[in-house]
Amino acid sequence: MRSIHPIADTVLFVVIVCSPETKKEYSNGVELGRKKMLEGSHGPGIQLAMEILTEVGDAYNASRLIPVKSAHIVLSTYKSIFDAGVEALETFANLGAKAAVPTTVDPAGMDLDFWEKYDTPKDYADKQWRIVAACRKLDFIPCWTCTPYLCGLLPREGDHLAWTESSAVVFANSILGARTNRETAVIDLAASIAGRTPYHGLHLDENRRGQLLIEVQTPVNTSEEYTILGYFMGLMAGNKIPVLNGLSAAERFEHYKGMGAASAASGGVPLFHIVGVTPEASTLKKAFGDGPIPKPIPFGAAELAATKKKMTTADPGPVDAVMVGCPHYTITEIRDLAQALSGKKIQPGVKFWIYTYKANVMMAERLGYKAIIEKAGAEFITDTCMVVSPTERYGFKRVMTDSGKCAYYAPTQVQSPVIFGSTDECVQAAISGRWNG
Amino acid sequence: MDAQLQIRGQAVNPGIFEGEAVVSKTPFGFYGAVDTTTGVVSDRRHELFGQKIAGKVLVFPEGRGSTAGAIVILELARCNTHPGAIINHVTEPILATGAILARKFYGRSIPTIHKCDKDPITLIQTGDIVEVDANNNTVTIKKKKS
Numbered sequence: 168m169r170s171i172h173p174i175a176d177t178v179l180f181v182v183i184v185c186s187p188e189t190k191k192e193y194s195n196g197v198e199l200g201r202k203k204m205l206e207g208s209h210g211p212g213i214q215l216a217m218e219i220l221t222e223v224g225d226a227y228n229a230s231r232l233i234p235v236k237s238a239h240i241v242l243s244t245y246k247s248i249f250d251a252g253v254e255a256l257e258t259f260a261n262l263g264a265k266a267a268v269p270t271t272v273d274p275a276g277m278d279l280d281f282w283e284k285y286d287t288p289k290d291y292a293d294k295q296w297r298i299v300a301a302c303r304k305l306d307f308i309p310c311w312t313c314t315p316y317l318c319g320l321l322p323r324e325g326d327h328l329a330w331t332e333s334s335a336v337v338f339a340n341s342i343l344g345a346r347t348n349r350e351t352a353v354i355d356l357a358a359s360i361a362g363r364t365p366y367h368g369l370h371l372d373e374n375r376r377g378q379l380l381i382e383v384q385t386p387v388n389t390s391e392e393y394t395i396l397g398y399f400m401g402l403m404a405g406n407k408i409p410v411l412n413g414l415s416a417a418e419r420f421e422h423y424k425g426m427g428a429a430s431a432a433s434g435g436v437p438l439f440h441i442v443g444v445t446p447e448a449s450t451l452k453k454a455f456g457d458g459p460i461p462k463p464i465p466f467g468a469a470e471l472a473a474t475k476k477k478m479t480t481a482d483p484g485p486v487d488a489v490m491v492g493c494p495h496y497t498i499t500e501i502r503d504l505a506q507a508l509s510g511k512k513i514q515p516g517v518k519f520w521i522y523t524y525k526a527n528v529m530m531a532e533r534l535g536y537k538a539i540i541e542k543a544g545a546e547f548i549t550d551t552c553m554v555v556s557p558t559e560r561y562g563f564k565r566v567m568t569d570s571g572k573c574a575y576y577a578p579t580q581v582q583s584p585v586i587f588g589s590t591d592e593c594v595q596a597a598i599s600g601r602w603n604g
Numbered sequence: 605m606d607a608q609l610q611i612r613g614q615a616v617n618p619g620i621f622e623g624e625a626v627v628s629k630t631p632f633g634f635y636g637a638v639d640t641t642t643g644v645v646s647d648r649r650h651e652l653f654g655q656k657i658a659g660k661v662l663v664f665p666e667g668r669g670s671t672a673g674a675i676v677i678l679e680l681a682r683c684n685t686h687p688g689a690i691i692n693h694v695t696e697p698i699l700a701t702g703a704i705l706a707r708k709f710y711g712r713s714i715p716t717i718h719k720c721d722k723d724p725i726t727l728i729q730t731g732d733i734v735e736v737d738a739n740n741n742t743v744t745i746k747k748k749k750s
Contacts, residue, residue, distance in 0.1 A: 219708055226616065226700035247672065249640065249679035255709060331671075351698060352675045353705055579636075 201232070204361065212264025216357035223354055224365035233327055233366040236345075237269045237320045238359035240307060241331035241352050244276035244555040245294040246580075248352060253294055255353050256301035259360055265306045267362030271315035272307050273332045274495075274522075275299065276557070279311070279550045286560055307359070311550035312524035313494045314424065316343065324446050327370055329358030333435070334428035334494045334572060340438035342423050344446030346370045349437050369437060375447060376456035377410035377440050379403065382463035385471055387414055390422055391589040394571040396466060397426030399474040401434030403464055410440045410454040412463065421497055428494050429571025478574040481584035483604035487563040489545075489597045490553040490581075491590065492522030493570035498530050500590075504545075505536035507594045513544035514600030518561075521545060522552040545597075554580045567602060569593050609727065609745045611720045613691070615738035617703040619715035621689040622735040622746065625728045626660045628652050631668040634676040634702070643685030661734045662687040663724050667696035677702025681712040689736035690716040691724045691743055717743055 205221065207214040220232055242252045276295045277287045287295075302309065310318040313332050316339060322328055324344030330336050331350045339345040348368040350358065358364040368374055381403060387396050400409050409430075417423055430436035440448035448454035455461075491504070504521065513519050521540065528547045531537040537547065548556075553568075554576045563583035568574055569590045577585035586602050596602045628651055637647035643658025658680070667673060677699070680686040686706060690699065695718040703714040715738035724743060728734055731749030735742075 215708065219704060222704045223697070223701050226697045226704065248675060249682070251679040251682040251709070252675055254682065255678070255705075258709065349671055351671045351701055353678065354674070354701060 210263060212259050212262035212360055213267075215259070215262065216264065216361040217363075219354070219357045220361055220363060220365060224367070227365050227367045229365035229367040231366050232361070232363040233370065234362055235268055235329045235358060235364050236322060236326045237271070237328055237330075238266065238355055239271050239273065239315045239320070239328070239330040239332055239335055240302075240355045240359060241273045242356055243273040243298065243302070243311065244551070245291055245298060246276045246555050246557060248298075250294070252352060253297050253301070255356060256298060256305070259356060260301040260304035264360045266359045268359060269320060270305075270307045270359040271310050271312070271319045272302055273311070273313055274551045274555050275311045276555055277551055278548050278556075281548070285548065285556070287557060291557060305360070310524055313552070314497070314524070317497060318524050318526060327364070329355055329364040331355045333431035334424070337427035337431045337436055337438060338424060340369060340375075341427060341440065341445055342420065346375070349435070373456070375438060376408065376458060377448075377454045378407040378461075380410050380412060380461050380463045381466050383411055383413040384465055384467040388418070389589065390419075390425055391569065392471065393417065393422040393426040394429050394569070395471055395474050395478070397429030398433045398478055398571040398575070399466055399470055400426075400439065401430035401432060401436050402474070404430065404434050404436050404439075406435040406437070408438050408440070409436060410442060410448065410451070412442045412451055414441050414444070416444045419499065421500055424494050424497075425571060429575070432572040432575040475587065478571065478587035479585065480578055481565045481586050481602070483602055484565055485600055486517055486565050486567050486586070486596045486602050487583070488518035488520065488561070488566045489593045490520050490522070490566055490568050490573060491570065491593060493552055493554060493568065493573040495552070496521055496523040496527065498527050501527060501531050501536050501540070502534070504590065504594075505531075505539045507591060508543035508545060509539050511543050511594070511598055513597045515544075517597050517600050519545035519597050520553065521547050523547065523549060525549045553577070565602065567593050567596050611722045611724060611727065611743040613717040613720035613724075613741055613743060615715070615717055615741050616695045616700050617707070617714055617716040618738050619689075619713035620735070620737045620739060621661065621713070621715050622733065623659060623661050623688045625730055625732045625734045626652065626655050626657055626662055627725060627728055627730045628664040629725060630664070631666050632662075632664040633668040633670065634673040634680075635670040638676060638680065640676065640679045640683050640685060643680060643683075655730075657687045658685040659688050661689045661691065661736055663691045663728050665693045665725060667692070667699045671698055673698045674702040674705060677714070678705045678709060681706035681710040681714075684712070686712055686714055688714070689738070690714060691720070691728070691736060692716070692718040693725070694718050717741065
């Protein structure tokens with residue numbers, strides 16, 4: 168029998184000790200109207216969503232479904248959702264379903280304006296347009312970004328969410344103190360339509376405590392250092408919840424964006440705590456929920472150097488492409504890049520692709536950064552990223568990135584050996600056309 | 605061995621299916637591991653590499669890997685290349701989710717049973733004919749591979 172979270176439900180609580188039958192009905196948190204939704208009084212879309220969520224809740228031993236403040240959907244790129252994902256979206260759209268809570272979408276499988284320029288196959292594009300059309304019918308916010316917390320949704324501490332996208336989940340849980348599991352594709356969709364999700368895992372206090380301790384013993388200040396620490400954290404933690412001790416507050420939130428994304432890629436970190444910094448870790452003791460504190464794993468200068476080396480799989484040599492913006496670049500990161508590229512010229516033949524969401528390019532244009540960046544020979548690609556678009560078609564032999572997440576996925580998703588380096592190292596390689604190790 | 609050995613377990617997803625068993629002694633994750641158009645295991649690193657799981661009773665200890673496993677099971681169901689039934693030591697929620705979605709969207713039943721009273725991985729061999737009755741929580745080995 169689980170305890171009832173005080174803020175989780177809206178209407179009426181009836182506490183019953185569960186027999187197997189009553190558990191199936193989620194009767195220990197009875198919510199008026201739920202039964203009607205299941206019976207179809209709110210339309211067939213909500214009915215289907217509720218049927219799926221109820222059964223999936225059972226599979227997870229969830230006591231009930233809880234209302235969520237927002238959803239973020241990963242059924243957004245044809246590259247990774249198969250035809251079944253397209254059909255799932257269309258099924259709900261054709262049933263007349265709409266998002267019951269504000270719902271954003273992850274990057275699409277191509278630049279929605281310039282897809283032809285990037286050699287997107289026509290049949291692939293056709294499937295992507297079906298995804299776009301279904302998302303429009305479902306009233307999803309078309310930000311096409313992995314950083315919904317910068318473009319449409321701002322969760323607050325304690326909010327329950329139904330989010331997919333591992334980098335957004337770890338940011339929302341760790342930095343914002345909101346509560347979401349790493350939802351599965353299609354379940355995120357059902358949760359958006361029903362406005363509810365199964366109450367289990369990271370929605371519950373007892374599952375949010377730290378499970379391993381990393382003692383930071385070397386200065387971590389730059390974006391690059393945070394990203395390497397994140398990658399290390401993922402390798403150490405896997406799916407567990409790491410606690411970082413000895414790390415002061417980052418100068419910029421972008422550092423957490425890159426660190427969390429790396430940890431959710433090299434491992435499956437859904438939540439981390441930084442002692443004295445993040446909302447649920449005011450003290451070391453609190454980060455572990457007043458439970459036992461495990462033996463620390465050191466992260467010193469040696470671990471930093473060894474991890475950076477591990478993130479690169481390519482040998483030194485000519486660079487085919489530099490790819491940045493995973494997660495999507497913020498306007499501040501675009502500004503820094505414009506400064507680094509100002510008056511410079513990227514080696515002809517080297518691609519320099521910057522991934523971000525549409526609104527940032529409009530701001531970069533107004534600020535003059537876009538002109539500087541394009542004059543140097545770099546390009547913005549919006550609505551998508553290197554991981555979820557068909558970049559493997561280019562047959563790159565050596566790509567370079569400042570992203571830990573991209574470094575992890577490039578060998579399989581771009582199908583190219585990868586080099587990880589700081590943003591400045593990426594710029595230098597693009598200008599010289601070589602990475603010298 | 606008893607030609608009709610019966611094992612009792614707990615149903616995760618309902619339904620009845622009888623077919624040939626494919627047994628893995630190591631955990632198995634669907635994402636990036638199966639050719640969805642043929643239902644053949646495509647992960648070279650896995651012991652089931654090259655084996656067809658479509659229409660088979662798939663026996664493995666537990667799931668592993670990405671949460672994207674559920675959408676792969678759904679795509680297998682769409683292509684009618686899904687396993688006929690699944691038996692695990694412990695069925696991960698992600699696998700159960702895939703089976704639920706397969707039924708809801710494509711009407712495909714993937715009866716799934718776990719937590720058996722005898723070890724299905726040592727008792728069942730690849731090629732055995734096995735009946736999975738997830739409505740009555742039983743697994744019956746009908747015919748051992750000769």
